[in-house]
Amino acid sequence: MLVTAADNAHNRKWAFAVAALIAIVGCLLATLSLWWLVLLPIAAGVFYFVRRKTRRRFHVLAQPFPDVWEATLQSQVEYFRKLSPERQERFRNLMKVFLDEVAITGIRTEVDESIRALVAASAVIPILGFDDFEYSGLGEVLIYPGSFNEHYQTSDPANARTLGMVGVSHLSGVMILSKPSLVKGFSNASDKRNVGIHEFAHLVDKEDGVIDGVPPTVDTETYDPWVRWVGEELRRDVGNGEHIDDYAYTNEAEYFAVLSEYFFEAPAILEKKNPRLYQMMKAMYHQNPKRILGSGPRRRRKRVGRNSPCPCGSGEKFKRCCKRKSMQGITQSK
Structure with missing residues (x-):
């Protein structure tokens, strides 16, 4: 589910190899029929299909966590x-x-x-x-x-x-x-x-x-x-x-x-x-x-106070940072 740089590079090489093989077959058929031209867009489509999920996940994982x-x-x-x-x-x-x-x-x-x-x-x-x-x-x-x-x-x-x-x-x-x-x-x-x-x-x-x-x-x-x-x-x-x-x-x-x-x-x-x-x-x-x-009895979680430092690490008070963004949904959920 997670994609590393190595995974992305391997997937790119694999997609290129498959697309290149299709294109080479098309070139070999060039002298026999014009139908070989159809294989070129097919090669591009295969490259996209093989790459799409890995490339998208690699991009998503590179984004900052909200x-x-x-x-x-x-x-x-x-x-x-x-x-x-x-x-x-x-x-x-x-x-x-x-x-x-x-x-x-x-x-x-x-x-x-x-x-x-x-x-x-x-x-x-x-x-x-x-x-x-x-x-x-x-x-x-x-x-x-x-x-x-x-x-x-x-x-x-x-x-x-x-x-x-x-x-x-x-x-x-x-x-x-x-x-x-x-x-x-x-x-x-x-x-x-x-x-x-x-x-x-x-x-x-x-x-x-x-x-x-x-x-x-x-x-x-x-x-x-x-x-x-x-x-x-x-x-x-x-x-x-x-x-x-x-x-x-x-x-x-x-x-x-x-x-x-x-x-x-x-x-x-x-x-x-x-x-x-x-x-x-x-x-x-x-x-x-x-x-x-842990193995001991756990206390009910303590909510972050309005004037406490925001857990996201912004340095702002919770009420002025993430609380402002999330309070509406939390309130409606109760």
Whole structure:
């Protein structure tokens, strides 16, 4: 997903070699027919096609990271704040590519840069441990003003209980998220709930073509224990006092997505309750959130004060810098 200078140079050489081969074939056919002239624009088209994604990503990654995105990460995304500087830079780069290639559209609600940053953070957290992962097929994330029902309507509060979903059928390639739920997911850093992470976990699961609770990132050593564990969990009677949200017991796919929220929000609790389950999640995501977030109980995040230095590092007070840019979207999301 990320493109280095070496990757860009290699891609350019490969595109040139393929285009040159087509052009050479055209020259060899020159004496036989005038149809060889068609191969020249084809060669140019192939060069463009091979280069376009790599060249665009290389250009996007060279752009500065917007101050408002940085302020949102610093003030609302604890997972990002606890990363090492090197991992933070990777996080920023993955966000740049994601937001360049996936449209974030508000449906009867405004979507500002702060909301876009929270959607991207939700997407990046689950894939940060992978060397090269893409949400293939995802083209757009729709942001709703609240929860919705099975008909995607928000006007019936009694039945509008869905906070997010990955589209199927005519909505394939689309994700829907409730804006208040998206913001709330980052307001409490240890409540085991984050609808953004939940829905993007479904997409990690779907990368092999089906959402079945067994992501393609699972290795051979983890596959059998995981499948057996989930099967046993879904067959047993679930009582009160479970440390895993009841919604996990809907089916295999929801079990994986709910556990993903738990894993990234409260890893120390998950490991304490079930070390074996934590190790399986760690193997599937190639991450160790407990090491990132720490093992002790975490306090609810502290908001950046109006008169505090802006987290973006501008030297200005927060109220005169990124707060001015992001407050409108944050206020409307509550």
